[in-house]
Amino acid sequence: MAHIPREDIEAILHEYAAQVRAERHLQARGIAARIIPRSGLALLPEPRPLIEGTIDQHSVVLLAGPWGSGKSFIALDWGARISTGLAWQTRPIQETGTVLYVAAEGAYGLKRRIDAWEYAWRTKLTDDGFMILTRPVNLLSPGEVAELCEQVREHGIAHVIVDTLARCLVGGDENSARDMGMAVDALYEIREATGDGGTVLAIHHTGKDRQTIRGSSALEAGVDTVYQTEGDGRLIQLKRTKRKDGPVDDLVRLSLNPVADSVVVASQNGVGISRSEDTVVSLLHSHFSNLEAPTTRTLMDVSGMPQSSFYRVLNGLVTKGTVVFEKDGRSTRVRLAEDADTRP
Template sequence: MTKNNDFFIPRLIEAPDRADQIVTRSALASSKPPEPLISNALDQGTVAVLYGPWGVGKTFVAIDLAACVATGRPWQGRKTKQAKVLYVAAEGAQGFDKRLAAWEQAWSYPISDDQFHVYPLPVNLMDYAEVDDLINRIHGEYEFVIVDTLARCIVGADENSARDMGIAVNSLDRIRRATGTVLAVHHTGKDGHTLRGSSALEGAADTIYATSKDGAGFLLDRKKRKEGPLVDRHHLQLSQVADSCIVEVRRPDAGPSQSEEARRLAEVEGITFDAARKRLQRAQKVSPPVGTAL
């Protein structure tokens, strides 16, 4: 804190280091675009936002993204850079293990202790010292940090205030600089469609995705991308696996998902979910083309 006219003003915004930050025109031309963390979805060294109404899959999508990065599994068929992940579960870790276990069981990708860590407490993004303490602990350790939810990490702040949200954005950016990519999970406003609170968050984010209800499933749409194509829509659904759910592609009128079929087969045959899934996959490989089966 600094003293000014007998009042103490908290240090809210970090003063940038301006040394060697001025560049020439030719230096700009030779600068490289950010490398992808997930091809055509998330870039390294950026701040992203994932938002949606309550109960419309946003946390399951965030866990899916995090698990894919931690294991190197492709996300939605897209190449993923394997990297160490920190998941700030600000609403607590209750049920988190079941969600991760369901993901591991469904995709047969174990999540290593070396690649995935959970912090089951909120981080006060409005408190410079608390963010500073977090950065000192995680600097250089992680390449992907998820903050879920943003609201639980800005308790007491006015979400409609550009000043307050500007402080939160600055904290997210500080974490980004100390790690790699930061994804903040947030809610929709009263209309159920737009990002809740001040437009400062929307303006500062490099990438924004939103979930929305769509029949029996939900849509994941990219709403903003600073660099590259904007349109990116995914038709998704939550499918039950063990004691939780996973995110899967939803194909309209295509019948039950493979996970649903595997779960039913496991119940009927008395075998594990993984064994049932592998049996279905083998059956698909040996099935003749439709034209030759008639």
């Protein structure tokens, strides 16, 4: 064994001690920077909606439910609408951004789902607006989480969907508070990489009773918002069970409607509005919210619907009180009733 001079050992130990002191100093500075006076609370930003009345910006959201209850389809629908700006169930998207879908259970079949969504809503997802990661990310691996965060920053990704959480806990124990706590910390680390308004949505399963979220309670306790699904494709009940800031109550009845070789999320028939009606309302939100109300002809052209179908849908929305007609000379304009109510 080679002899190491005493002075070299002392130099190595001195350098190591200096590194430890430097790391502790940086950690202390990080904590110090986040200590604010009472008056500083007024300077903190108020919670801002991402999907009005549903998901807040700069949050970590959990979507849980039993197998076959439409979780992945709802998550994909949310992501596609956040990417394109199309309203979700008549609820406006307040901030669009690039979405990364982590297809941890494999990307097989995702193309058919996206094709069906694009066909149903007559809107294309762009390459720079919707991206897919075709493998899991181990949330218990600091190296993999750091690599994902680097890609999120590099591509300007604002919203990340993890489908599913279980597939991203490689070697972990869902029932362990420690492992689940590490996973929650990783979700928040990813959220920080998305910027000020970014969100992270994680999809998870419920247990054998189809109601209790599977695994340690550290998961449900650690996130900002929790939605749970129950039912099947004919009738899905989407219910919010936790919200860190704001009202908790939110119940939406949905269905999975067949389109092409897949299905899309739509309002439950007989409750709320139909898929065609939702298309028209979404167009009013996304295309004309900051413009003059469109004429019936303009709206029909943008919708791409046959004339007879369009006017049947439009009259149905008027009957339900969702939209109103306004005469403008020889033309008739269409406005969302909620906008008409707020006009001076």
